Structures are given as structure tokens and as C-alpha cells.
Amino acid sequence: MLPEWMKEVDVGPCRFSAVYHGKKGFVGKTIDGIFGFLQEAFVSETYAKRPGFLQGLDPRAKMISILCLVFATSVITNLNLLIFTYALTLMLAYLSKINIAFFIKRVWLFIPIFAGIIAVPAIFNIISPGDLLIQVAYLGKEAHLGPFSLPESIYITKQGLNVAIVFTMRVAACVSAVVLLFITTPQQVLFKSLHSVGVPKIYVLTLEMAYRYVFLLMDLVREMYVAKKARTIKSRSMFEEQKWVGGRMGYTLIRSLDMSEKVHMAMMSRGYNGDVKIMKQFKMHNRDYAAVAAAASLSTLLVLISHNIIQV
Amino acid sequence: MIPIWYYAGKKMSNELRSRQVPLLALAAAFSFVIMMFNVPIPGGSTGHAVGGAIIGIVLGPWAGVIAISVALILQALVFGDGGITAIAANCFNMGVVMPFVGYYVYKAISGNSEITSSRRVIAAAIAGYLSLTIAAFCTGVEFGLQPILNHTADGVPLYMPYPMSVTVPAMLGEHVLGFSFLEALITALIFAYIQRTDTTILYGENSPLQKKKQKLGASA
Structure with a gap:
């Protein structure tokens, strides 16, 4: 008899972590990065197995629908429509039994890194001239920064703020849709469905194999x-450490090429002759056709409204 | 991007035949993993290399195109941080510019020197430096093209708010002075390690050892 607590299924994603005392340094950061990667892959795998709305769709239908939505989002310029699209992805996430807090965090994790760098300077009048909203600094007449002459005062403009918000929302909506696609689809199925949008079989196989061996190599690096880390008492000079990293990279490269030879021989001995065959077990149901039709018409509608062809 | 991939794919299937899938898959996995290696840099911080040049030098530029593209597509699909709509631009900058610049700069500088000579290490370093710098320049140009190509009737840019006069110096500046040096250092260190251990993996070398290996490969 199993005790009750052992039968409990933990529905939430579990956390991977390494414990450190003091400053991490490059060794700690690498190990952390690898754990982060494994966690990411593992968590999406657990969501992909849940019985939700998107998980139930045919992967090809799902991929085409999401791609439609992404392309529509990337040409929309209207902020309200972008917010609508983002809300739609949140609703789909909810219907697919994905923890909303996790989903929002997952999407907004990457956005500040690059969207922030691009969007933040754009709100000032230096980049986007326009109406004054909030004054930041008064520099006086003929202010200079090195060889560049600066305007009399720096302020946040209405137009600039608008550009920045639209830009960030667009990135958020796109990333949100793509994240939705891959956390509701098991990786092997996702790659196979790429074949249906025109990717040649040989690349589908290459992608699948690459994904599998990424884990092996990650583990090697870890x-x-x-x-x-276990052997380090005192760190050496920076150049020595850099040399160590370079050497390990070279070693990983040699190992991976060597492994490719062995994998090739193993494939040959099992009858591989360069011709790729992919098992297809997908079946389109009515709901899949309905989903594609809905996504395609919604995307077209969004684009038309955004470009003022249809007035709302 | 599609014609480049198509040509690279054709070339690979002629050169490698049945070895194509495993070799490119492992090379792609390596291109993916290389970004995980943190390197200590002055100031107590860490950075990582892109690795496009060393992949071009070792695998040859065409195999490099496919290996890096597959790695980038994996990153975009599995982690959603590369962006699906920008994948072609991304693959061009890192997957085409880097291995090609890297490989040809390395070849041009190393010339006919001995495979273990230090001249080749320097060639690898310069290849790493230039490949990342030129890739950054291309990215800057692509960003700068956005407001010219896509803007509303009254001139408000739709996607990128910055003109080329801002994007190119911004991308070039940080790379010329910073990231490219790290790339150069790492490329040279990896190359030096390969020189010490196994030079037969280098693309397009005709040392006696490599010929022997190719013969073995052909008969296998």
C-alpha cells in the first residue's frame, strides 16, 4: 500500500536550483544557466502533457493558427488591438490550464532585455520630437555632449511614449503567442509539425536530433x-581561466564531431541510407479546421482594422 | 535567406551524403551550447562568445550556415526569445555573415603556413574579431532600414524608432570596443586547443593524417 501523500501528483512546475555562498563568478553562472535551461525544458514538457484547450488541437493546426496571429501582430500599429491580442493569448493560456502568473512571468522575462534598450530612449524628445508630457531636465541654451549639440531641454513626448508602448506591447503579444505554442506542444511533435509548413524532412530530422543532443552536451558542460568547482581552492589569473574555458569549448567541439561520427555509424548499422522517413500520426478533426479558420479570419480582421480598411 | 539555405542544403547533401544529418545535428547542438559557456572578463563580470567564426573555420562556411541556423531556430522555437518573425534576419547576421567572414579571413591570413603555426592562431583571432564586428554592422543596417521601409504617412516609424545614423554606431560601438575582443580571444583559444589536440577536424585541410581519415570515412 502506498501512503496517500505518495499518490499526490504535483501539478505545478518544480524548481531547479543550485545553492551558492557568496559571489557566483563565471563557474557558478554557467552551472546556473544550465539548470535554468533544464528547468525551462522540463516545465514546458509538463504543461504540454496537461489536458487543456490548445494541447488538444492538432499540432499543425495550432502552428498555422499561431503563426497567423504572430504575423498579424507584427503589422498591427494600433495599441488597443495589440492589447486585445495580448489579452487573447492570456485567455488561451488560461483555457490550456497554464498557470497565468507563470505565463506572464515567462513572457516578460526576456522583454526588458532588448525591448527596454530600444524602447526607453525613444520616449525622449531627442529621438521622437513632439508634444511635451513630462520635463526631465533643463540644459539651457547651447548645451553640448561632446561634439553633439543638445536641445534646450529634455522631456518625454507624447508621441515618443506612444511609440515605446506600441513597440513593447507588440513584442509582448508576439512572444506571448509563440510561448503559448511551444509550452502546449511536446518538442518532438512541434518539430514534426514543422514539416507541414514546408520545412524539408531532412531539416526536421536535424532539428530533432540537435534538440536531443543539446541535452547531452549541456550535461557534458555541466x-x-x-x-x-569541486577542485578549485584558489582561482587563477583571468587569462588562465579564460584559457581553461577556451580549451573546454574546443574539447566540446571535438567531442561533438567525434560523437557525430559514432552516431552516423550507429545509424548506418541500423539501416539508415540518407533517406529520411517521418512517422505521421496526426489527424485533423473538425475542431482543428475550425481553429485554423478562426485564427486566420481573426488575423485578417485585425490587420484590416489596424490599417483603417474596416472602420469600427 | 531561403535561397541561401537551399543552396547550403544542396551542397551539404552532395558533400556529406548520409553523414549530413548526424554531423549537422551535433554541430548545431554545439553552436547552441557554446553560448552557455561563461567566460570571465575584466571587471569581475562574465560574458559569452557567439562562436560563429570558429564553427565556420572548423566545419567550413556552408555547414556553418546550417548548423548555426538550426541552433537559432531551436532557440526561437524552444525558448521563444529569438523571435519568429526576425528569424531570417537573425540567421543571416549570425548564421551566414559570421561563418563566411570568419572562414575567409582565417584562410586569407593563414595562407600556406604550417597547421600548428602561431600565425594561424592570430588568423583565428582576427577572424573572430571581424566576423562579429561585421555581423553587428549588418544588424545595425537592418535596424536602420526599418524606419525607411515602414512608416506611417506622416513619417512616424512603425517598428524601429531610430534612423540608421543611430543604429549603426550603436551596434558597432559596443562590438568594436567590447564584445568583438572577447570573441577574438575565445576563437583564438579554441583554435589553439584544437591545434594542440586534433587538427584533423579542421575543414579543408590536406594534411596526410586528414587524408587517411577521409579514406577511412569513404570506405565506412
Whole structure:
């Protein structure tokens, strides 16, 4: 008899982490990065297995629908429509039994890194001239920054703020839709469905194999860094450490090419002759056709409204 | 991007035949993993290399195109941080510009020197430096093209708010002075390691050892 607590299924994603004392340094950061990667992959795998709305769709239908939505989002310029699209992805996430807080965090994790760098300077009058909203600094007449002459005062403009918000919302809506696609689809199925949008079989197979071996190589790298950490008493000069990293990269490269030879021989001995065959077990149902039709018409509608062809 | 991929794919299937899938898959996995290696840099911080040049030098530029593209597509699909709509531009900058610039700069500088000579290490370093710098320049140009191509009737840019006069110096500046040096250092260090251990993996070398290996490969 199993005790009750052992039968409980943990529905939430579990956390991977490594414990550190003090400053992390490059070894700690690498190990952390690898754990982060494994966690990411593992968590999406657990969501992909849940019985939700998007998980139930045919992967090809899902991929085409999401791609339609992404392309529509990337040409929309109207802020309200972008907010609508983002809300739609949140609703789909809810219907697919994805933890909304996790989903929002997952999407907004990457956005500040690049969208922030691009969007933030754009709100000032230096880049986007326009109506004054909030004054930031008064520099006086003929202010200079090196060889560049600056305007009399720096302020946030209405137009600039609008550009920045539209830009960030567009990135958020696009990333949100794509994240939705891959966390509701198991990776192997996702790659196979790429074949249906025109990717040649040989690349589908290459992608699948690459994904599998990424984990193996990640583990190799993790072991090297953990071994180094375990043997380190005192860190050496920076150049010595850099040389170590360069050497490990070279070693990983040699190992991966060597492994490719062995994998090739193993494939040959099992009858591989360069001709790729992919098993297809997908079946389109009525709901899949309905989903594609709905997504395509919604995307067209969004584009038309955004370009003022249809007045609302 | 599609014609480049198509040509690269044709070339690969002629050169490698049945070895194509495993070799490119492992090379792509390596291109993916290389970004995980943190390198200590002055100031107590860390950085990582892109690795386009060393992949071009080792695998040859065409295999590099496919390996890096597959790695970038994996990143965009599995992690959603590369962006699906920008994938072609991304693959061009990192997947085409880097291995090609890297490989040809390396070839041009190393010339006919001995495979273990230090001249080749320097060639690899310069290849790493130039490949990342030129890739950054291309990215800057692509960003700068956006407001010219896509803007509303009254001139408000739709996607990128910055003109080329801002994007190109911004992309070039940080790379010329910073990231490219790291790329150069890492490329040289990896190359030096390969020189010490196994030079037969380098693309397009005709050392006696490599010929022997190719013979073995052909008969296998």
C-alpha cells in the first residue's frame, strides 16, 4: 500500500536550483544557466502533457493558427488591438490550464532585455520630437555632449511614449503567442509539425536530433564546470581561466564531431541510407479546421482594422 | 535567406551524403551550447562568445550556415526569445555573415603556413574579431532600414524608432570596443586547443593524417 501523500501528483512546475555562498563568478553562472535551461525544458514538457484547450488541437493546426496571429501582430500599429491580442493569448493560456502568473512571468522575462534598450530612449524628445508630457531636465541654451549639440531641454513626448508602448506591447503579444505554442506542444511533435509548413524532412530530422543532443552536451558542460568547482581552492589569473574555458569549448567541439561520427555509424548499422522517413500520426478533426479558420479570419480582421480598411 | 539555405542544403547533401544529418545535428547542438559557456572578463563580470567564426573555420562556411541556423531556430522555437518573425534576419547576421567572414579571413591570413603555426592562431583571432564586428554592422543596417521601409504617412516609424545614423554606431560601438575582443580571444583559444589536440577536424585541410581519415570515412 502506498501512503496517500505518495499518490499526490504535483501539478505545478518544480524548481531547479543550485545553492551558492557568496559571489557566483563565471563557474557558478554557467552551472546556473544550465539548470535554468533544464528547468525551462522540463516545465514546458509538463504543461504540454496537461489536458487543456490548445494541447488538444492538432499540432499543425495550432502552428498555422499561431503563426497567423504572430504575423498579424507584427503589422498591427494600433495599441488597443495589440492589447486585445495580448489579452487573447492570456485567455488561451488560461483555457490550456497554464498557470497565468507563470505565463506572464515567462513572457516578460526576456522583454526588458532588448525591448527596454530600444524602447526607453525613444520616449525622449531627442529621438521622437513632439508634444511635451513630462520635463526631465533643463540644459539651457547651447548645451553640448561632446561634439553633439543638445536641445534646450529634455522631456518625454507624447508621441515618443506612444511609440515605446506600441513597440513593447507588440513584442509582448508576439512572444506571448509563440510561448503559448511551444509550452502546449511536446518538442518532438512541434518539430514534426514543422514539416507541414514546408520545412524539408531532412531539416526536421536535424532539428530533432540537435534538440536531443543539446541535452547531452549541456550535461557534458555541466560536469566540466562542476568538476572544476569541486577542485578549485584558489582561482587563477583571468587569462588562465579564460584559457581553461577556451580549451573546454574546443574539447566540446571535438567531442561533438567525434560523437557525430559514432552516431552516423550507429545509424548506418541500423539501416539508415540518407533517406529520411517521418512517422505521421496526426489527424485533423473538425475542431482543428475550425481553429485554423478562426485564427486566420481573426488575423485578417485585425490587420484590416489596424490599417483603417474596416472602420469600427 | 531561403535561397541561401537551399543552396547550403544542396551542397551539404552532395558533400556529406548520409553523414549530413548526424554531423549537422551535433554541430548545431554545439553552436547552441557554446553560448552557455561563461567566460570571465575584466571587471569581475562574465560574458559569452557567439562562436560563429570558429564553427565556420572548423566545419567550413556552408555547414556553418546550417548548423548555426538550426541552433537559432531551436532557440526561437524552444525558448521563444529569438523571435519568429526576425528569424531570417537573425540567421543571416549570425548564421551566414559570421561563418563566411570568419572562414575567409582565417584562410586569407593563414595562407600556406604550417597547421600548428602561431600565425594561424592570430588568423583565428582576427577572424573572430571581424566576423562579429561585421555581423553587428549588418544588424545595425537592418535596424536602420526599418524606419525607411515602414512608416506611417506622416513619417512616424512603425517598428524601429531610430534612423540608421543611430543604429549603426550603436551596434558597432559596443562590438568594436567590447564584445568583438572577447570573441577574438575565445576563437583564438579554441583554435589553439584544437591545434594542440586534433587538427584533423579542421575543414579543408590536406594534411596526410586528414587524408587517411577521409579514406577511412569513404570506405565506412
